[in-house]
Amino acid sequence: MGLVDKDGLTEREFLEQYRAGDYExxxxxxxxxxxxxxxxxxxxxxxxxxKELRVLLIRRGGHPFLGKWAxxxxxxxxxxxTEQAAVRELSEETGVEDVYLEQLxxxxxxxxDPRTWxxxxxxxxxINSDKLELRSGDDAADAAWFKVSYxxxxxxxxLNEDGFIKTQxxxxxxxxxxxxxxxxxxxxxxKTTSTGTDYEIVTxxxxxxxxxxxxxxAIERLRGKLNYTDIALHLMPKFFxxxxxxxxxxxVMDKELLKAAFRRKVADLVTETDLYTENAGHRPSRxxxxxxxx
Amino acid sequence: MGLVDKDGLTEREFLEQYRAGDYExxxxxxxxxxxxxxxxxxxxxxxxxxKELRVLLIRRGGHPFLGKWAxxxxxxxxxxxTEQAAVRELSEETGVEDVYLEQLxxxxxxxxDPRTWxxxxxxxxxINSDKLELRSGDDAADAAWFKVSYxxxxxxxxLNEDGFIKTQxxxxxxxxxxxxxxxxxxxxxxKTTSTGTDYEIVTxxxxxxxxxxxxxxAIERLRGKLNYTDIALHLMPKFFxxxxxxxxxxxVMDKELLKAAFRRKVADLVTETDLYTENAGHRPSRxxxxxxxx
DNA sequence: GCAATAGTGTCTTTTAGACATTATGTG
DNA sequence: CACATAATGTCTAAAAGACACTATTGC
Numbered sequence: 194m195g196l197v198d199k200d201g202l203t204e205r206e207f208l209e210q211y212r213a214g215d216y217e218x219x220x221x222x223x224x225x226x227x228x229x230x231x232x233x234x235x236x237x238x239x240x241x242x243x244k245e246l247r248v249l250l251i252r253r254g255g256h257p258f259l260g261k262w263a264x265x266x267x268x269x270x271x272x273x274x275t276e277q278a279a280v281r282e283l284s285e286e287t288g289v290e291d292v293y294l295e296q297l298x299x300x301x302x303x304x305x306d307p308r309t310w311x312x313x314x315x316x317x318x319x320i321n322s323d324k325l326e327l328r329s330g331d332d333a334a335d336a337a338w339f340k341v342s343y344x345x346x347x348x349x350x351x352l353n354e355d356g357f358i359k360t361q362x363x364x365x366x367x368x369x370x371x372x373x374x375x376x377x378x379x380x381x382x383x384k385t386t387s388t389g390t391d392y393e394i395v396t397x398x399x400x401x402x403x404x405x406x407x408x409x410x411a412i413e414r415l416r417g418k419l420n421y422t423d424i425a426l427h428l429m430p431k432f433f434x435x436x437x438x439x440x441x442x443x444x445v446m447d448k449e450l451l452k453a454a455f456r457r458k459v460a461d462l463v464t465e466t467d468l469y470t471e472n473a474g475h476r477p478s479r480x481x482x483x484x485x486x487x
Numbered sequence: 488m489g490l491v492d493k494d495g496l497t498e499r500e501f502l503e504q505y506r507a508g509d510y511e512x513x514x515x516x517x518x519x520x521x522x523x524x525x526x527x528x529x530x531x532x533x534x535x536x537x538k539e540l541r542v543l544l545i546r547r548g549g550h551p552f553l554g555k556w557a558x559x560x561x562x563x564x565x566x567x568x569t570e571q572a573a574v575r576e577l578s579e580e581t582g583v584e585d586v587y588l589e590q591l592x593x594x595x596x597x598x599x600d601p602r603t604w605x606x607x608x609x610x611x612x613x614i615n616s617d618k619l620e621l622r623s624g625d626d627a628a629d630a631a632w633f634k635v636s637y638x639x640x641x642x643x644x645x646l647n648e649d650g651f652i653k654t655q656x657x658x659x660x661x662x663x664x665x666x667x668x669x670x671x672x673x674x675x676x677x678k679t680t681s682t683g684t685d686y687e688i689v690t691x692x693x694x695x696x697x698x699x700x701x702x703x704x705a706i707e708r709l710r711g712k713l714n715y716t717d718i719a720l721h722l723m724p725k726f727f728x729x730x731x732x733x734x735x736x737x738x739v740m741d742k743e744l745l746k747a748a749f750r751r752k753v754a755d756l757v758t759e760t761d762l763y764t765e766n767a768g769h770r771p772s773r774x775x776x777x778x779x780x781x
Numbered sequence: 782g783c784a785a786t787a788g789t790g791t792c793t794t795t796t797a798g799a800c801a802t803t804a805t806g807t808g
Numbered sequence: 809c810a811c812a813t814a815a816t817g818t819c820t821a822a823a824a825g826a827c828a829c830t831a832t833t834g835c
Contacts, residue, residue, distance in 0.1 A: 196553045196554055197553075198548075198549050198550050198553055199548075199549070202550065203550075204550045204551055204552075204553060207549075207550035207551065208550065208551065208601055208602065211602050211603070216562070216564075217565045218512035218513060218514050218515070219512060219513075219515055219563070219565075220512050221512070221513055221515065221595075221606055241812085241813075254492075254493075255492050255493070255501075256492050256496065256497075256498045256501035256502070257498055257501065257502065258498075259490045259491075259492055259498060260490055268510070269513070269595070269606075270510075271511045271513075271604060272597055273597070274595040274596055274597065275593060275595040275606065276595070291678055291680070291681045292680070292681050293680070293681050293682055293683075294681075294683065296592060296593065298590060299569060299590065299593045299608045301515075301563070301568040301569040301570070301608070302568055303566055303567070303568065307502055308502065308505050309505070310565060312515055312563075312569065312608075314593045314595070314606075321680050323680075324680070352779065352780075355779075356779055357779050383779055384585055385725050385776070385777060385779075386585065386586070386587070386615050386617075386618070386720070386721055386723070386724075386725065386777070387585045387586050387587050387588075387721060388587055388721065389587075389588065421715075426680070427680055427681060427682065429680070430680075431679050431680065434814085435814090435815090436813075436814075451797090451798065451799065451800085452814090452815085452816095453798090453799085453800085453815090453816075453817085454796095454797060454798060454799085456815080456816090457796085457797080458796095458797085471806090472806085472807075473806075473807080473812090473813075474806080474807055474808075474811080474812070474813085475805075475806065475807070475811070475812040475813040475814075476804065476805040476806055476807090476812080476813055476814045476815085477805075477806060477813095477814080478813075478814055478815090479814080479815090482679070483679060483680070485646065485650055485651050485677055485679075486646075532834090532835090534784095534785075534786095535785085535786075728787085729787090729788090730786075730787075745824095745825065745826065745827085746787090746788085747788085747789075747790085747825090747826085747827085748823095748824060748825060748826080750788080750789090751823085751824080752823095752824085765833095766833090766834075767785090767786075767833075767834080768784080768785070768786085768833075768834050768835075769784075769785045769786040769787075769832075769833055769834070770785080770786055770787045770788085770831065770832035770833050770834095771786095771787080771832070771833065772786075772787055772788090773787080773788090
């Protein structure tokens with residue numbers, strides 16, 4: 194194009210002479226909330242094992258937050274996208290390559306990293322227990338899977354003339370090598386026409402940075418999507434029973450579901466196979482796989 | 488805390504001596520997809536005016552993309568969050584202060600800005616027509632509201648042994664001072680356990696940067712949220728009729744809805760008032776406002 | 782009275798919730 | 809045969825879709 198700007202430059206000329214300004218730039222990092230579902234050891238040979246939702250954390254080996262637990266992540270390098278950075282981190286931390294990956298939210302609070310100006314683009318990854326077994330000796334010094342519990346604590350709503358302020362507090366508990374916990378407060382401020390939501394960490398015991406907030410955000414996203422997408426299937430191995438799938442839903446939602454209704458709801462998401470479980474101490478269960486048709 | 492790291496430094500000592508590395512950092516910008524719904528002039532005195540979904544664009548006055556239309560936005564400054572930057576931009580471009588604002592997605596493709604490494608954290612804002620009137624002489628040289636049309640063009644799905652690749656193409660048309668158009672392709676790649684989605688601009692006529700993609704993303708988010716949140720009410724003035732609300736749903740979804748069913752669905756989102764429309768050339772319509780109780 | 786929209790009634794279909802009943806391999 | 813889980817049937821309640829009918833105003 195021959196268009197010239199106010200200095201008489203064409204686009205090519207402009208780009209050749211362009212020098213990035215000296216204004217301050219932030220560092221951009223990715224933080225990964227990597228979920229998986231694992232099985233507890235069964236109490237009895239014929240009882241089904243309990244399932245648990247787990248998240249991967251890494252103990253910090255340096256300042257800041259030395260000794261605290263943090264989400265895996267790292268800085269985005271030149272010539273890579275935030276998603277590529279996330280994939281790279283994921284591969285470094287867990288050794289897995291093909292997983293469900295979804296951008297969550299970009300956190301940019303002032304002072305969220307005491308070192309310098311860091312904006313974090315967070316991602317959620319879902320790994321199934323199959324792949325988890327592939328991950329063996331990982332080099333990340335001190336990585337561990339923590340069992341996740343995320344429950345509403347209290348809720349408050351204040352109405353005023355032309356709106357309301359609603360605060361909901363959730364307790365996040367992470368159990369693994371240590372017991373970590375945090376309380377995250379979500380504040381919804383509504384006026385007649387506008388609405389805004391804000392997350393805030395009320396208390397925090399053992400987690401680095403604002404990672405309690407990021408984990409809370411991830412859980413809410415995961416729960417939300419469970420009901421209207423097939424996202425849960427990314428937490429399943431290639432073949433699974435409907436009971437196992439139901440357990441995954443239950444452990445993520447932290448809520449019991451009725452069997453018959455559940456099966457109707459997921460019917461379109463799965464395809465039945467001719468395979469069955471064996472040696473279970475009770476009636477064998479048909480194995481299903483993800484339905485890729487729809 | 489008295490913890491010391493491998494160099495024998497406490498956290499405070501570490502932070503005091505910390506110097507941000509020399510590695511390259513990206514610029515971080517925000518881009519705003521600002522939607523509103525406006526009314527066409529009515530053909531006849533008693534016919535209802537048609538509604539249109541509109542998005543605010545700004546004609547670029549310098550390279551790159553000189554003369555093309557771009558989303559309002561700008562760089563995030565030190566000591567402000569991306570959200571604060573978005574609020575600032577919004578206020579500068581439209582003069583409005585209290586609006587619904589939601590973070591959309593962070594775009595970081597290599598080369599998305601030909602000048603330098605720029606990562607964009609995009610936001611969607613919804614403005615009601617009331618507030619729009621407040622905006623008068625805006626100083627942004629060449630800003631204009633473009634009517635939005637976003638329609639599926641074609642869809643293709645290829646099944647292979649352990650997954651599928653689905654591509655959906657959408658045509659984005661923006662009509663205002665000029666006719667802009669773009670085709671955006673969404674590719675969903677599914678393997679047995681993982682799934683990924685990718686957006687790509689196929690053709691682009693008149694829009695700067697990757698903004699066609701951002702607008703497409705915003706429309707999809709808006710459409711998705713319409714069905715399970717009260718987000719549409721942020722496009723409404725303080726008082727509105729249910730027919731007006733239905734028109735907003737219809738123009739956003741690009742789909743006609745049945746009156747009775749629609750009224751049942753939004754019943755909980757609105758509160759009736761004792762006000763009615765007047766001089767309409769037909770039966771007056773009751774005015775509603777957003778329900779803040781629930 | 783007519784044009785145009787407002788608002789409601791009701792029938793059918795689908796979906797969700799609740800719970801009971803039958804089925805089956807393993808020790 | 810008993811245990812524990814698998815799998816399905818059925819009743820009810822709630823939600824969604826479709827369409828028709830009645831109600832009001834301004835000119």
